[in-house]
Amino acid sequence: MLSCTTFRSKITHQNTSPSKTQFKISEEPWRSQKDANFANGIIIDFLNKETGESYEYIPSISYAHTQALFKTGAIDIAVTGIFGAWMIKMENPAAKIIAIEKTNFVNVLITNPNRNDDNLQKRRLMGLEAIKGWRVGFGSRYSGATFLYPILEMKKVGIHPNDLYSCIHEPNQARLVTNVADGTLDFAFISSHLNAPLENIPAHQQSLIKKVWQSNPKQNLVIIAGNRLIEEKNHGVLLKITKSLRELTSLDPIDHNILQALDSSELTRPTHRLKNQVFKQISEASGSIIKEAEHKCE
Structure with a gap:
């Protein structure tokens, strides 16, 4: 798990004060709330410095809650696994996948x-x-x-x-x-x-x-942007977020801290394979086999 090391901003980035506009981010609750709070503090600090905007982490109490927060517009960025991403896209077709981890999961x-x-x-x-x-x-x-x-x-x-x-x-x-x-x-x-x-x-x-x-x-971690970030007035912010995430490299110690906070390998742009092959496989599996497993498991 993440250790409570001090996060240092990249000296190559200008330390500008965040704007009054606040974007909200959440993740699926796969880890303890203490770890999630610490990790998202690192992610928010990074995004603040990269974009000059203000961000707030919104805790989620369940995977379904993360999807509901996204659907209602209560969050602007969701960090999910591949199944959660598929669920969000089913409910919000306009949602934009801005990054997915490279094949390392x-x-x-x-x-x-x-x-x-x-x-x-x-x-x-x-x-x-x-x-x-x-x-x-x-x-x-x-x-x-x-x-x-x-x-x-x-x-x-x-x-x-x-x-x-x-x-x-x-x-x-x-x-x-x-x-x-x-x-x-x-x-x-x-x-x-x-x-x-x-x-x-x-x-x-x-x-x-x-x-x-x-x-x-395989690939698993997905980062998705919601309606507010997709709006034309926020297009520049979305581009900055996308670029900064995709440029993270595990070879850089500072970047490595951020990737560790995301629990991800390096990130890349989504491909047609994600939609045409992976999402299709999930769609097919979400029928009988998942229902059978749910019936078996407590």
């Missing part, structure tokens, strides 16, 4: 090697097959990262939700990890990045959490 299946009967190496050889007959944790039912994507991965190898002994939804990823560590769950799907799949596991739990399987890299 992975799903990770974790277990506590000290709890289950079989040894860890055997479970790793089994891959996703290892979850059959066990208690499995997913993220929010509205999460693409920790619910939709895992269900699609299960479908690829012929695993049905009914093959699990039981499953639960836990939107807070830290609590999912704790549930595996303390034996409440046998396995859980968490979201991470390609080169550091267990990067968000706290130090005191690292001996209790091991990776069983990880997916191929």
Whole structure:
């Protein structure tokens, strides 16, 4: 998770006072409120300095709440996963996706090697097959990262939700990890990045959490602008926000802090593939397979 390090602004940016216009930003509540407050403080500081505008972070209490805030215009920028982005676009066709993370996101299946009967190496050889007959944790039912994507991965190898002994939804990823560590769950799907799949596991739990399987890299984090930012009078602001986000590089220590606050790899512009392939796949999956999994899981 993010450490409470001091955020330093880039010395190449002019430190101008924000205007009176205030834009509001929110994110899906996948992490604790304390972590979200800290991370969004970093993001807002960055956007203030890049655009000269004022921003406010609006906490969200659920994934559905994030979508509702966007739909009603209570927020101007939403930071979501791919499933949340699809849901927002379904309700708000004019919404503009301004950035999406590069292909670096992975799903990770974790277990506590000290709890289950079989040894860890055997479970790793089994891959996703290892979850059959066990208690499995997913993220929010509205999460693409920790619910939709895992269900699609299960479908690829012929695993049905009914093959699990039981499953639960836990939107807070830290609590999912704790549930595996303390034996409440046998396995859980968490979201991470390609080169550091267990990067968000706290130090005191690292001996209790091991990776069983990880997916191929994909895109997940999406940043979407709402109606007010799309208006002609705010076009210049939107361009500044978009440019500054897409130019973030993990090689720069300051940029790395901002990307870490977003929990993202570097960002890029959305492509037609997002709409034509990824969103189509989500649309198809949001029918029967998701409903079956929702029926199975608490």
